[in-house]
Amino acid sequence: MNLKYTLDDTQWQILIQKVGESFNDLTIKRGFQYYKQERVQPVKISNPEQIEGLVEGNDEDKYRVTLNLDSLSESRCTCPVPNYCKHMIAVLLNYVSQQGRSVHAIVNANSTAMFKQTTISSTHHATSSQIIDHNMEAQAKLREQASRIPSMSIKEWHELFKQSVSPIGFNSPNAGFAKNALASINNLQPQLSPVVEQLFKLHARLFVLERLVHPLQNSGTHKDIFIGYHTQVAADDMHEEVQRILRSTLMIPAEPEQWPRMRETINYLRSHMLVESKNLRYFSEIYDQLWLQWIHPNLQDETLYTTELEHLKSAQSELGTTLSKLPWLLAQCQMYFYLAQDGPAWELLQQANKGAIIPPGDYFISYMSCLQLNSGLG
Structure with missing residues (x-):
């Protein structure tokens, strides 16, 4: 066309x-x-x-x-x-x-x-032109907010995304919704620096993915949950787009002032993957790849690893029974690998195995292979 x-x-x-x-x-x-x-x-x-x-x-x-x-x-x-x-x-x-x-x-x-028309009849003062003017005003306000994206926090980005997609409605969590939501968000994007643009594209897709799986992710249980076929297809496609973005080189050495946004991104993904149903694993895999592809290759010291370990350890008491144990254990294991502390990392893997929560198959094998390759322990 x-x-x-x-x-x-x-x-x-x-x-x-x-x-x-x-x-x-x-x-x-x-x-x-x-x-x-x-x-x-x-x-x-x-x-x-x-x-x-x-x-x-x-x-x-x-x-x-x-x-x-x-x-x-x-x-x-x-x-x-x-x-x-x-x-x-x-x-x-x-x-x-x-x-x-x-x-x-x-x-x-x-x-x-x-x-x-009903509203117009009841109020006697609204007109079609006023309605259009109202919509135009809302769009103008949204564009004005979008101009401040370079100085906004990640949380503010997501609030803006929410406003942008609200006219679309959410009756069908499928590929059509995902496409329209992403197009609406992309229309907001002003001129951005290379790293901020990468983060913006990443979070736009994370937002849409969250909207697709949100009812499942926040169900309060970690048993297998049915996900409809069309939702599954849309979520898988969005997940693949996120993975593709993470495979691109992050040019953060040229923009070190963007590290606070990276920490916000870690916090966002951690909060989602630690309560994710065991048969979804979208956010847990993205969390792993964020560290493997973007964070670990660019870190100069170990402070972020130790800080992340502290967040992860405190999650058990904070989340209680809503904690998704496998990604929680593997995330800690990942930090210990990066810190070259093989003993604690191995203990965590044994703990997961003893609890029979390590899944057989490609996910775990792929996770360990990438971990060894990127940490230099292979």
């Missing part, structure tokens, strides 16, 4: 409003089904206002759609319905998805428009 023409935030809000005012809910839902069934061929953008697409109907006929985003009433389809048909919605959803915008915002546009 040619993305030479893209929707800005104002155009996006206006489009949602126009769809809600023009299409009834049943037509939108039917168009959504066509979109989900992949009946739409790649769309063509003739100009910023005009989109052309081909949709396969139930009767195997193909209907040609021409959408006019400026004036939906002037849109045309070759199907028998005179205007505002499901084929138009299917093409529009295809276009919206490839723009990195929320498909569900369009699917729910009719309900949103009805809610706004």
Whole structure:
């Protein structure tokens, strides 16, 4: 698809409003089904206002759609319905998805428009232009906050991410949500230094991953938990993106002033991996890789290892029964390896083995191989 023409935030809000005012809910839902069934061929953008697409109907006929985003009433389809048909919605959803915008915002546009109309009737003073102005003001405020990203803490970044993705909604924790959430966050990014940009990209993905697995991760139990197929796929993809970022070289020697943000990142990952369900291991593996790939190769002294050990040891009394024991033991083992203290590291591995919590298979073998390679103990 040619993305030479893209929707800005104002155009996006206006489009949602126009769809809600023009299409009834049943037509939108039917168009959504066509979109989900992949009946739409790649769309063509003739100009910023005009989109052309081909949709396969139930009767195997193909209907040609021409959408006019400026004036939906002037849109045309070759199907028998005179205007505002499901084929138009299917093409529009295809276009919206490839723009990195929320498909569900369009699917729910009719309900949103009805809610706004009710609000307008009850207050007698709200207008469509005021609603648009409000959305524009919210986006402007968000962009103004985003301009301060270079001076913000990691915690403040995550608060900003939360505001950015709130219009998307969270009805379906799947790849579509992950894509739209990440696109929304990426739109916030101002010009950043190389290390801050690496950390920003890392935390954007950590935030989305957390949103995908949050209900599971905070369930208060470490038994195996069922995770839906679509959520699993989205979480696995996001996890792989994080791993890819961590495999890149961190240029922190050129920006030593970024070490406080690295410590914040350690704290963030530790807090998640120590309460992670035993069959997820997303945050525990990322925690390991952060030390192996970014922190250990760049440290000049042992202070951070000993400090991390103190945090880990205190976690047992702080977290109690919610503590996930395997990543807790392996994280301590990792710090002792880095400190060249083989005895305590081996004792921790034996403790894990005695408790029958070390999993057989590739995860543990891969963990030990990387640990030996990066600590120089192999």
